[in-house]
Amino acid sequence: MYDMNKAMTSRASRRGVLKGGAALGIGSLGLGPIGSRLAAAQAEDALEIFSWWTSPGESKALQALFDAFTAANPGVEVVNSTVSGGAGVNAKAVLQTRLQGGQPPDSWQTHIGRELTDLYVIPGSCEPITDLYESEGWSDVMPAGLIEQASWESEQYSIPVGVHRGNGFWYNKTVMADNGIEVGDTISVDEFFAAADTLKAAGVPALAFSNNEGFQGPQTFENTLLGVAGPETYNALFLGETSWDDQGAREAAEIFARMLDYVNEDFSALAWSDAIALVIEGKAGFNSMGDWAYGEVLAKNAQENIGWVSHPGSTGSFVLVVDSFTLPVGAPHPENARNWLITLGSKEAQEAFNPLKGSIPARTDANRDLFTPYHQWSMDSFSNDALVPSAAHSQACSPAFQQAFYDATTAFVTDKDVDTYLAMLADAAAMDAEATA
Numbered sequence: 001m002y003d004m005n006k007a008m009t010s011r012a013s014r015r016g017v018l019k020g021g022a023a024l025g026i027g028s029l030g031l032g033p034i035g036s037r038l039a040a041a042q043a044e045d046a047l048e049i050f051s052w053w054t055s056p057g058e059s060k061a062l063q064a065l066f067d068a069f070t071a072a073n074p075g076v077e078v079v080n081s082t083v084s085g086g087a088g089v090n091a092k093a094v095l096q097t098r099l100q101g102g103q104p105p106d107s108w109q110t111h112i113g114r115e116l117t118d119l120y121v122i123p124g125s126c127e128p129i130t131d132l133y134e135s136e137g138w139s140d141v142m143p144a145g146l147i148e149q150a151s152w153e154s155e156q157y158s159i160p161v162g163v164h165r166g167n168g169f170w171y172n173k174t175v176m177a178d179n180g181i182e183v184g185d186t187i188s189v190d191e192f193f194a195a196a197d198t199l200k201a202a203g204v205p206a207l208a209f210s211n212n213e214g215f216q217g218p219q220t221f222e223n224t225l226l227g228v229a230g231p232e233t234y235n236a237l238f239l240g241e242t243s244w245d246d247q248g249a250r251e252a253a254e255i256f257a258r259m260l261d262y263v264n265e266d267f268s269a270l271a272w273s274d275a276i277a278l279v280i281e282g283k284a285g286f287n288s289m290g291d292w293a294y295g296e297v298l299a300k301n302a303q304e305n306i307g308w309v310s311h312p313g314s315t316g317s318f319v320l321v322v323d324s325f326t327l328p329v330g331a332p333h334p335e336n337a338r339n340w341l342i343t344l345g346s347k348e349a350q351e352a353f354n355p356l357k358g359s360i361p362a363r364t365d366a367n368r369d370l371f372t373p374y375h376q377w378s379m380d381s382f383s384n385d386a387l388v389p390s391a392a393h394s395q396a397c398s399p400a401f402q403q404a405f406y407d408a409t410t411a412f413v414t415d416k417d418v419d420t421y422l423a424m425l426a427d428a429a430a431m432d433a434e435a436t437a
């Protein structure tokens with residue numbers, strides 16, 4: 001298995017990173033509808049869980065976690081605090097406001113890696129849960145690489161509940177068949193463009209695209225970068241060890257720009273779930289998206305007609321997007337919060353949640369038979385392929401770099417100016433290096 005720890009260590013040993021909200025550039029945001037939920041969450045025997053899981057697939061999967069918790073802890077009122085917006089684009093800002101105001105929920109969703117450490121652990125918002133890792137035996141049943149990314153200075157700070165594969169490339173089988181396109185087990189960049197030309201001639205957007213949340217462009221670019229430049233260069237770029245004038249990065253940006261010639265025109269108004277819906281409904285050919293998109297396919301009962309491969313050229317690599325939950329400093333209901341984490345780390349909860357979410361369990365002892373053929377394919381990829389953390393989901397890079405990556409990509413998807421794009425990424429990497437020096 002590819003050594004993802006090696007890729008993370010040089011970052012993980014760094015101190016002095018930009019602190020929480022400052023890194024996100026967040027000022028004062030109102031708490032909005034969260035305010036009313038706060039009242040319920042103050043109740044004596046409650047558990048307030050904060051996440052951005054609001055789409056049909058996401059909310060069904062979240063409910064499976066609540067059900068598992070309630071079965072073990074009857075009588076505790078679960079308060080579901082969600083803020084919609086894929087990749088947590090809105091939720092993370094609201095959470096910062098709450099943390100700064102001393103009003104944490106009982107647990108919140110975060111990616112392991114830099115998002116967990118830079119936004120929450122180093123600023124002092126999380127309690128270690130190392131004792132739970134010991135008492136629950138989690139270290140024996142989870143890959144060391146995942147635990148390492150959930151850790152800071154020898155303590156564990158979150159429990160991974162599922163492992164998403166970010167470089168999925170989903171397609172509508174009927175659309176392909178109607179246009180005489182055969183998709184095999186893999187798709188190369190050239191094969192994608194050949195299929196895209198055929199679809200374009202038939203008046204069908206080849207690539208369903210969305211960017212209203214700002215993470216989808218970065219995600220499609222990182223998948224393209226991985227496919228074009230390979231996992232070593234991908235890691236080196238996001239670790240700041242290779243500069244953005246790298247030939248592979250340039251080629252990836254050029255190919256990404258070409259792909260954008262085949263997308264639906266209204267992409268900047270659409271959410272990620274709208275883009276996968278275009279594929280499900282046969283209104284577009286492909287969609288590059290993490291496998292939470294498969295959660296939508298399942299929630300809409302569309303699995304018969306949806307196929308998958310790795311994003312063009314990225315076969316043999318697995319982009320890690322690992323969801324986990326924390327124990328806050330000052331949790332209103334610390335006992336319930338700890339019991340929530342115990343539920344999340346259990347085999348039963350991971351076997352109930354992941355089949356609905358599209359991700360695979362973080363535990364390696366889950367029963368494969370409970371999972372769809374897609375999940376089993378992803379499990380095999382996880383065991384055999386190069387594992388690289390996602391930058392679009394801030395697992396690989398600082399929150400400050402992530403924000404700059406979003407801004408640069410939002411400009412790029414309209415102007416397609418490769419030189420400016422690479423220069424903006426190079427500037428962000430330089431600023432990051434300075435901030436963490």
Ligand code: GAL
Pocket residue numbers: 052053058085086087088111164272292321322323393
């Ligand atoms: C990711 C998260 C996934 C999924 C996706 C879209 O950041 O890890 O679980 O929710 O955003 O919202």
